Amino acid sequence: MTATALLPGLLRSTRRRSVSPTLVLAWVVVAVVILWAIAPGLFTHYSATSGVPQDRLLPPDAQHWFGTDQLGRDQYSRVVHGSIHSLSGAVVAVAVGFVAGSLLGLLAGSLGGLVDIVIGRVVDVLLSVPGLLLSLTVIILLGFGTVHAAIAVGLTSIASFTRLTRSEVVGVRRSDYVEAAFGSGGRRWSVLFRHVLPNSLGPVLALVALQIGTAIIAISTLGFLGYGAPPPTPEWGLLIADGRNYVATSWWLTTYPGIVVVVVVLAANRIGQSLGRRGRQGGSR
Amino acid sequence: MTLLDLDGLSVSYATRQGTRTVVEDVSFAVDPGELVAVVGESGSGKTTTAQAVLGLLADNGRIESGRISLNGTDIARWSDRRLRAVRGSQISLVPQDPGNSLDPVKTIGSQIAEVFRLHEPRGRRPVGPRVIDLLERVGLTRPELRARQYPHELSGGMRQRVLIAIAVALHPQLIIADEPTSALDVTVQRTILDLIDSLRQEFGTAVLLVTHDLGVAADRSDRLVVMKDGRVQETGPTPVVVADPSSEYTRALLADAPSFGSPLQARREQREPVAAVSSGGVTPAEAPPAIVVEGLVKEFRGGRRGDAVRAVDDVSFVVPRGTTHALVGESGSGKTTTARLVTRFETPTAGSIRLDGSDVSELRGEDLRQLRRRIQLVYQNPFATLDPRHRVRDIVAEPLRNFDLGDRSSRRDRTLELLDLVALPAAVADRPARELSGGQRQRVAIARALAVEPEVVVLDEAVSALDVTVQAAILRLLDDLQRRLGLTYLFISHDLAVVRQISDTVSVLSGGRVVESGPVERIFTEPEDPYTRQLLAAVPGAATPAPSEPKAAQ
Numbered sequence: 001m002t003a004t005a006l007l008p009g010l011l012r013s014t015r016r017r018s019v020s021p022t023l024v025l026a027w028v029v030v031a032v033v034i035l036w037a038i039a040p041g042l043f044t045h046y047s048a049t050s051g052v053p054q055d056r057l058l059p060p061d062a063q064h065w066f067g068t069d070q071l072g073r074d075q076y077s078r079v080v081h082g083s084i085h086s087l088s089g090a091v092v093a094v095a096v097g098f099v100a101g102s103l104l105g106l107l108a109g110s111l112g113g114l115v116d117i118v119i120g121r122v123v124d125v126l127l128s129v130p131g132l133l134l135s136l137t138v139i140i141l142l143g144f145g146t147v148h149a150a151i152a153v154g155l156t157s158i159a160s161f162t163r164l165t166r167s168e169v170v171g172v173r174r175s176d177y178v179e180a181a182f183g184s185g186g187r188r189w190s191v192l193f194r195h196v197l198p199n200s201l202g203p204v205l206a207l208v209a210l211q212i213g214t215a216i217i218a219i220s221t222l223g224f225l226g227y228g229a230p231p232p233t234p235e236w237g238l239l240i241a242d243g244r245n246y247v248a249t250s251w252w253l254t255t256y257p258g259i260v261v262v263v264v265v266l267a268a269n270r271i272g273q274s275l276g277r278r279g280r281q282g283g284s285r
Numbered sequence: 286m287t288l289l290d291l292d293g294l295s296v297s298y299a300t301r302q303g304t305r306t307v308v309e310d311v312s313f314a315v316d317p318g319e320l321v322a323v324v325g326e327s328g329s330g331k332t333t334t335a336q337a338v339l340g341l342l343a344d345n346g347r348i349e350s351g352r353i354s355l356n357g358t359d360i361a362r363w364s365d366r367r368l369r370a371v372r373g374s375q376i377s378l379v380p381q382d383p384g385n386s387l388d389p390v391k392t393i394g395s396q397i398a399e400v401f402r403l404h405e406p407r408g409r410r411p412v413g414p415r416v417i418d419l420l421e422r423v424g425l426t427r428p429e430l431r432a433r434q435y436p437h438e439l440s441g442g443m444r445q446r447v448l449i450a451i452a453v454a455l456h457p458q459l460i461i462a463d464e465p466t467s468a469l470d471v472t473v474q475r476t477i478l479d480l481i482d483s484l485r486q487e488f489g490t491a492v493l494l495v496t497h498d499l500g501v502a503a504d505r506s507d508r509l510v511v512m513k514d515g516r517v518q519e520t521g522p523t524p525v526v527v528a529d530p531s532s533e534y535t536r537a538l539l540a541d542a543p544s545f546g547s548p549l550q551a552r553r554e555q556r557e558p559v560a561a562v563s564s565g566g567v568t569p570a571e572a573p574p575a576i577v578v579e580g581l582v583k584e585f586r587g588g589r590r591g592d593a594v595r596a597v598d599d600v601s602f603v604v605p606r607g608t609t610h611a612l613v614g615e616s617g618s619g620k621t622t623t624a625r626l627v628t629r630f631e632t633p634t635a636g637s638i639r640l641d642g643s644d645v646s647e648l649r650g651e652d653l654r655q656l657r658r659r660i661q662l663v664y665q666n667p668f669a670t671l672d673p674r675h676r677v678r679d680i681v682a683e684p685l686r687n688f689d690l691g692d693r694s695s696r697r698d699r700t701l702e703l704l705d706l707v708a709l710p711a712a713v714a715d716r717p718a719r720e721l722s723g724g725q726r727q728r729v730a731i732a733r734a735l736a737v738e739p740e741v742v743v744l745d746e747a748v749s750a751l752d753v754t755v756q757a758a759i760l761r762l763l764d765d766l767q768r769r770l771g772l773t774y775l776f777i778s779h780d781l782a783v784v785r786q787i788s789d790t791v792s793v794l795s796g797g798r799v800v801e802s803g804p805v806e807r808i809f810t811e812p813e814d815p816y817t818r819q820l821l822a823a824v825p826g827a828a829t830p831a832p833s834e835p836k837a838a839q
Contacts, residue, residue, distance in 0.1 A: 175669060176664050176666060176669040176670040177669060177670050177671055177672045177673075179630065180662075180664065180670045180671075180730075180733075181672070181683065182630075182657075183628065183630070183657055183661065183662050184657065184683050184684035184687055184733060184736075184737075185654050185655075185657040185658065185684055185687035185688050185737070186683070186687050187654070187687070190687070195672050198674055199672065199673070199674060
């Protein structure tokens with residue numbers, strides 16, 4: 001549903017308006033990273049896990065774009081192969097946050113009263129705990145691993161999804177057309193799903209895009225701290241952590257994966273921003 | 286010599302679809318001390334013209350050609366910086382919406398003082414006393430207190446006075462008033478227009494009044510400029526234009542303006558017998574009346590100190606079947622709350638509402654849902670009551686779906702039938718509501734209301750947001766539907782002229798109470814209550830000489 005709702009809007013925007021160059025660049029970056037995740041073989045022929053020992057710690061050159069690590073593994077290949085872990089982790093994390101958060105928000109916003117108060121206070125508590133601390137706590141309870149790390153990151157974003165959905169639902173629920181729908185004999189749940197939910201989701205979808213960037217950072221952070229995927233998985237956070245040991249002599253091991261993370265997150269944020277703007281314009285009409 | 290002279294002014298906006306010319310070859314002049322009214326419907330370019338004079342066009346707007354001469358100097362192509370010295374000191378603006386035009390976090394006094402600070406060298410004269418003086422001049426009581434208050438502590442009329450104070454602060458030669466009273470109640474509107482008049486006489490200021498209300502324009506202006514689709518249709522001295530319009534459009538506008546013509550005159554005469562029955566002690570003939578409201582009270586909690594606020598206080602009225610009863614009053618009179626009580630979007634605190642003899646004031650749950658088949662509400666703002674994501678077809682068919690009436694194909698037929706009933710082409714069925722105009726949307730809303738064949742339709746300011754010509758068309762439609770389907774209307778409006786056209790009986794509300802009620806003709810010709818009299822006197826256009834009426838009715 002989310003994808004079908006989003007697609008025509010995107011098509012329309014590219015067709016009519018002159019698109020800003022940074023936005024195009026952002027989409028290109030995201031497209032490349034998604035291709036990395038789907039078909040890493042197209043981008044590199046080096047293995048991500050086994051290296052050539054005599055080629056260890058080579059600086060970047062035409063053969064090894066990002067240089068090689070202490071085991072002689074091509075760092076570019078590790079970044080390419082690692083994208084699947086970071087991306088899928090981010091998608092799972094955001095999916096957890098979006099589904100749980102928007103359902104809680106819909107409940108809180110539409111039922112009001114005690115339900116609203118209880119959900120609101122739980123959200124307050126979630127927001128008051130620092131995100132990293134919360135995900136570390138969850139991951140220690142669940143155990144290490146990529147999926148667990150993703151769930152842990154997703155839980156931290158539930159609060160913001162709930163807040164946003166609730167505020168949208170509260171606004172839409174009071175609008176004339178929702179009252180008119182009740183006036184036409186609509187039952188509570190049919191009005192909720194026919195009118196309230198579709199008209200509330202615009203800004204929430206924009207938050208999804210924004211949260212993907214945040215989730216990539218959070219997952220890399222967990223990887224960096226050693227709570228995510230175990231070595232030798234070429235997860236981005238893990239790459240940065242490994243390279244840290246050689247930062248004085250082989251700067252490329254931390255720098256290049258770091259730059260990739262930053263660029264991807266910036267791209268995701270840029271896209272999120274543009275969707276948010278569209279959402280606001282659509283809402284004001 | 287002329288103060289302001291527009292000569293062949295054209296303004297265009299750059300849009301995604303290319304440039305669109307919204308003001309084309311507009312020429313008129315304003316002499317010192319004169320009040321010129323620019324009249325037109327939405328989209329006529331009247332506001333754009335005013336903005337062009339002030340150099341306040343939107344970012345995508347551009348003056349294509351023409352001259353704007355102020356005291357003989359062409360300012361059309363002046364930079365923003367140069368215009369800044371003119372704005373406020375020579376030309377000033379009274380904006381439309383007093384609710385949005387004041388800074389909510391600054392006191393009234395400091396906002397007025399700002400004008401002096403911007404235009405006069407620092408410290409020439411103390412500003413404080415002049416602010417107080419101005420506030421007194423625009424008729425605000427306790428000016429020292431007002432200067433310390435914030436906008437939210439003032440009523441709409443008081444805020445508009447503050448905006449006028451800002452506009453006249455530097456004794457400009459020209460004040461541009463863009464719909465200065467459209468957001469205000471009719472009695473407040475009159476005092477504001479009186480104020481503008483008296484300031485005009487006192488300072489000799491010319492006023493360019495932009496308005497959609499022909500009544501206001503005819504009452505107050507020396508000369509009229511009638512605009513349509515960006516072009517001037519007609520211009521001339523007000524009495525001449527009103528008495529003998531030369532353009533077709535002006536004639537239509539005059540005929541449709543509720544204060545002037547009476548297009549539904551025939552209707553009233555035709556149903557005189559019905560009205561007579563209802564007025565004769567308000568007793569129904571044989572069948573029970575469609576609506577009987579007795580002793581209706583609604584209290585809202587949460588006033589200051591948690592007191593209950595009585596929005597509706599002991600309201601009673603009877604509406605015979607097939608007739609129209611109007612509830613009239615200013616904002617805060619409780620008329621909309623009454624409408625929401627009758628349609629049971631609110632539950633009354635006390636009193637009874639009987640529809641067709643059965644008490645509906647206590648209905649809940651499924652019974653309440655079933656009530657929607659018998660009574661429907663049409664809202665004021667056609668832009669807010671239709672789900673922007675739905676197609677017209679879905680909107681009109683929604684009540685049918687909710688009540689499981691018919692199958693898919695019969696619902697489709699019924700939808701087209703309903704669209705035809707409200708005189709919309711079948712082609713709009715597949716378009717989303719957001720692509721329709723205001724009048725079309727209101728027709729869709731009426732079609733939706735009629736889908737379940739209700740006995741009673743409550744119209745809450747249903748034509749107030751529409752242009753006069755569209756308004757007249759919707760009123761004719763409502764009248765026609767009433768006769769064909771035998772509908773009973775409860776018509777809520779602040780606009781007495783409209784009420785006079787469409788209703789048989791009327792209740793005048795003030796402060797939640799009925800101050801007077803009876804047949805519409807009697808209330809309008811022989812009002813007994815002082816409040817009703819005051820309300821009627823404030824209707825713009827009432828002061829216009831009679832000759833206009835037979836002219837318009839032709």
